[in-house]
Amino acid sequence: MSAVVYRAPMLNPRGADTLDAWADGGLRVRDGRIEAIGDFDAVMRVGEAHDHVEVLEGVIVPGFADVHIHWVQHPVRGAFEASLMPWLREHIWPEEMRYADEVFAAAAARRFYTDTVRAGTVMGMSYSSAHADAVRIADDARVGDWMTGDVVMEHGAPEALTRASVHEAIELDRRASGLGAERYVVTPRFALNCTPRLMADLGAYARVGGFHVQTHLSESAAEIREVLREFPEADDYTDIYDRAGLLGPRTVLGHCVHLSAREWAVLRARGCWIAHCPSSNEALDSGRMDLEAVRRHGIPYALASDVGAGPSHSLLHVMQRFLEIHRAADVAVSGTEALYRATLAGAECMGRSVVAGNLDASKRADFVLLPSPGGPLDAEGWIGEWTRGAMHELENRPLATWIAGERHDPATVSVNPPPP
Ligand SMILES: [Zn+2]
Structure with missing residues (x-):
């Protein structure tokens, strides 16, 4: 089965003080697993000619x-x-x-x-x-x-x-x-x-x-x-x-x-x-x-x-x-x-960090597309933007979620119950 390469800016957390970030990132996914992550051009160089490229409007972060x-x-x-x-x-x-x-x-x-x-x-x-x-x-x-x-x-x-x-x-x-x-x-x-x-x-x-x-x-x-x-x-x-x-x-x-x-x-x-x-x-x-x-x-x-x-x-x-x-x-x-x-x-x-948790190669392709705040790459600024707003906005902010490579588009808007 051929791979899909998602093209978008990406943030990949590595620890409490470190994350990797790409302004023009590539994430190659095959059979629900991540095969490669990095600069889009670098990911394409090690890929295959028939890899399908999907350009995403937004920023990719782990689920x-x-x-x-x-x-x-x-x-x-x-x-x-x-x-x-x-x-x-x-x-x-x-x-x-x-x-x-x-x-x-x-x-x-x-x-x-x-x-x-x-x-x-x-x-x-x-x-x-x-x-x-x-x-x-x-x-x-x-x-x-x-x-x-x-x-x-x-x-x-x-x-x-x-x-x-x-x-x-x-x-x-x-x-x-x-x-x-x-x-x-x-x-x-x-x-x-x-x-x-x-x-x-x-x-x-x-x-x-x-x-x-x-x-x-x-x-x-x-x-x-x-x-x-x-x-x-x-x-x-x-x-x-x-x-x-x-x-x-x-x-x-x-x-x-x-x-x-x-x-x-x-x-x-x-x-x-x-x-x-x-x-x-x-x-x-x-x-x-x-x-x-x-x-x-x-x-x-x-x-x-x-x-x-x-x-x-x-x-x-x-x-x-x-x-x-x-x-x-x-x-x-x-x-x-x-x-x-x-x-x-x-x-x-959860004891799952070998198989999940961030976008490292070989992990399960679990990720979220968040709206692009625009401007040059700025991880702190972007995270600040994504966490701003009322509770309902934040619940509905992700543009799509992928679990093991399968895309889940927002079918419903989640809402809080009315006050009792
Ligand atoms: Zn509790």
Whole structure:
């Protein structure tokens, strides 16, 4: 099969401070994989005479990765104003109970992937509801490279959402979804819904099966107070997960807004990842993650929307909030870093950076076409332009999204629900 060479300006993130950029770039794609990237002329020199050239009006960047999003909260994203604990109990748990209905769940899953692809997201890690069938439904409808897991809750939530034991939970999941470690994430919702015994069982299950683990850690001050009352034997919040054996290099911890020096050191020692959710932290007024401490301790992190506390699934919107919130606290952050944290860092977090995350040769051809801001090549300026504007504009800004070389044109405009 002959290759297609896409011709457009391109940005290819390599790390927090580095990206490659071409004003007249060429991206050669064959069978869903990238064969070459570079200056258009150079790419054409090593190609074949019958390569098909497609000139694109816009700028090519890698597809986005969202490493913490509750797909079952997508219909109500940004709809409720409250702090974390009342938000969960009064709004979110009743909403998630609806996913016992498979017809409702299937329709919501289709809408979720339509909207995320529209916004340029090609991969990620999602939280499902407590229902094992909803995990299977999400995977059946999957567009892009996603992992998902049902939120395991044992107590402290409506009875319809809790499981009697880890064995019941895992048996159900395996039977209902049949997903392996590439697609299934072990997902204890958070410490307040789990006993130490349940968390230890989940930790052991994840280690033996090579599964990723995702959960929430230290999101809000009120939550932390409740957690420490419930686990008086623990040194701190992080210690609860550490004692359960849940912390390792395949563990992705959402938020980490309020951590002590001891806790940062534990995360560093265990090699955990942070899913940094600035738009969600802002929406629930949870506080600002201490980015300076994260950097000082060398803890890896990737950006995430945390829909539905985060009001938008758009990673451009998350990048905007990331840049504004940290700059407002006089912490230096660049557009280059924001783009890296929203793309390649997410793939690294998911253990997929060999096959995805940026535009390097041999990777999957996952990329997004963004509108050209015009003028000479200016990566920082362009990223600044793309992240400017209202949430709805950012959700609909990508001109097209390619996943494994297949082009997805915007068939729908994604919109937020009207305020309740
Ligand atoms: Zn969350």
